[in-house]
Amino acid sequence: MAAMAQQIDRRQVLAYRIAVQQLDGSGTDLAQLAVLDLGLPDINGTAAQLAASVRLRGEADFSTLERVWSFRGSPYYHRPADLRELAGELWPLSESDAQPRLGWQRKQVTSTGTSALDALTEVAEAMFVEVSGAKRALTKGMLSTAVTARIRPELSWWCAGCKSTHVSEQLMRLGGLPAGLRLEPESSPLNISALPRWPGVPAKPLGVQRIIDAYLRLYGPAAPADVAGYLGTTRTAILPAWPTDLVQLDVSGRSAWLPDQLVDVVRAAKPAPLVRLLGAGDPYLQSRDRDVLVPDKVAQKAIWRILGNPGAVLVDGEIVGTWRAKQGGKSRTDLTVTEFGVIDPDARDEIAEEARRITAMRGVPDVRVTYVGG
Structure with missing residues (x-):
């Protein structure tokens, strides 16, 4: 990281993000949208369609994408060709990385004496066995029941809402993509089936370099804490993978970094004269530097x-x-x-x-x- 930070105007930063995220409606192919390098969030079943509609000139064919639990265990649409690599990239780098990804259920899991990484591995492997061996799609409830029966009892808890004992919700969500689970769109209750020819739960993490690169390209300039927030982990977990050849910038008094080849692109960006109604969960709203946005x-x-x-x-x-x-x-x-x-x-x-x-x-x-x- 550079010692001295160059000043850059936040309006240039926002203009750059609007352009690179194609909010000018310049996209012509859903699968080629730049934001799909990190995926399209689908928090409410319609968010992804709305996000695509403000970026594309024509209609979006979502049958070319897969809906899975990915970042922070949330539903996202991704290109099918990206999913195997993404599963390894989302696999925690260490125990200290796995624990914060559990969010509010972290204490619940670690209080059992089982490491978060071991618990995630056990649940993901159980889901892979259940879904890959199923002859038809399973509802989320059916999958939860089957996984609960397969894992150790200490990894299940009483749920007042369901009035039953079952596996942790966040363990299921974080383990979903590594287990090769796809979320069938427009299914109610949610149906879950197997991604084709899935090789199994990753044996080790692939690292987060590609995710960092994509985040910097779509949301830069950015800081390690921003990428950590997007992944649902800590700055400490991300720092060892943070690139050392970035340019340090000052955006409204906030230190952030960007690849050298993008600095002039950001400086040249001008506010686009456009009006957009962005849906809740739109990729543009997913950046973690809210004070800049x-x-x-x-x-x-x-x-x-x-x-x-x-x-x-x-x-x-x-x-x-x-x-x-x-x-x-x-x-x-x-x-x-x-x-x-x-x-x-x-x-x-x-x-x-x-x-x-x-x-x-x-x-x-x-x-x-x-x-x-x-």
Whole structure:
């Protein structure tokens, strides 16, 4: 890491990210979208489709992708050809890396005296056996029951919500891709089946270099803690893999790094004159440097909530509000925009056009947009 940091304007950083993430709608092929180098988050069953729609000129054919549990155990769409490598890259580098990835269930697992890495391995191997040997898709509940019966009793806990004892939810999610599990889209309850010709649970981690490179390309300039947050681990776990040939930059008083060949590209970036309604979970909102993306703390709290995040309104390079939509009748959607300031009339016209496009995707012919203060 360089000793002295070069200054760079956050507006240039945001303009670069908007361009590299193709929010200008320049994409022509879903599988070739740049954001798929890290995947398309699908937190609510529609997020990925909405994210693709603002980046593509035509319609998105999701049958070319696979839906799996990947980063932080969340549902993502990925290119099928990337999945075997990604499974090894998401496998924890060590015990000190595995523990934080368990999130709120970390203490639950480690209190048994079993290492987080051993517990993850045992659950992933049990899931691989159950799913690869199944003649048909299993519901999540069926898989949980089968895995619980196969693993050691101490790796199962009483669940008040289910009123039963079963394997940890996060162990299942983190072990899903390494076990070769695919999440069948639009299935309710969730159906889980085997990815074709899956070789089994990784014997060792592949490292996170490709993930770091992709993160820097899509969300740079970035710091080790940013990539760690995206993976659900700690800065300490990432530091040994952090590249040593990066350029150190100062973005609004924050140290961040970027490959040398991208520095001039970022400096040359100019805010795009566009309006987008970004869905909750859009890749653009997944960067961990929220102070750069949205400096105002009140606005941050409005966008990134503990539960039920809204969408974000992007106008000419800045997030200027949030939006939520609800059914206003059989043929109308009511979309409410909460402004952080005052959105000018021209931008409102474009927001209305974006709202019509989104509701048309959902098969609703009419939309009403309402504005409220922040």
